[in-house]
Amino acid sequence: MGLVALFFLTCVVLGVIATVRTVRAVKRGVERTGAQVRRTVEETTLKARGSQPGPVGEVARVRMELRESIDGTRRALETGAEADPSLSEAIGLLDRLHDHARQLDGELRLLMEREPDRARIAERLPDARERMRAIKESADSLRFAAQDRARRFDTDELDALRGQIELETGALRHWQPPETPEAPAAPEPGPALDESASGEEAKRPLPGMDKRRPRGAS
Secondary structure (H helix, E strand, O other): OHHHHHHHHHHHHHHHHHHHHHHHHHHHHHHHHHHHHHHHHHHHHHHHHHOOOOHHHHHHHHHHHHHHHHHHHHHHHHHHHOOOHHHHHHHHHHHHHHHHHHHHHHHHHHHHHHOOOHHHHHHHHHHHHHHHHHHHHHHHHHHHHHHHHHHHHHHHHHHHHHHHHHHHHHHHHOOOOOOOOOOOOOOOOOOOOOHHHHHHHHHOOOOOOOOOOOOOOO
16 A cells, blocks of 8 residues: 555656646747747837938947847857857857847837937937947957858868878779789690600510520420
């Protein structure tokens, strides 16, 4: 009975843990989706206002340029960090730079949405544009450096690969033909016997034999 109760309690605990994890995952997904939706709406609004003349349109264009620089640099660094972990420090610097970009973007957003005095907006534009330019130059510098580093690594790897291929192709072209086993030499033929000479030799008496016929022979 105790084992059944323990098993039931374990199942309940595991079910609660799974439920909590599921709720958190769903919550993160909803927050991520909500942030993406808000970002899409903001970018659409900025593009619409950026096409308008006047200080409000200029503020919208400054915000779009600032966002494009930060977002482009982040994509380049995060993509490169998958193959080059040393870019993680650059991503940390970009995060700090992004804080300044968010501060400036928030100020510009308030000017667009809550400042009715167009003269006041125009007065704030030079300073905002200068700050945007400083942030953009720093972000672009990080992105360009990451691109140059990736290109250099690719060039070095390609040069090393070409060297290995040249060595291999050289080795493949210098081959030796396979050695064929030598056939055994045929025995040299002995001197041919003359048939007439062999006949004469057969007719000759052996040494020590008397050529005369024995007595009493008929």
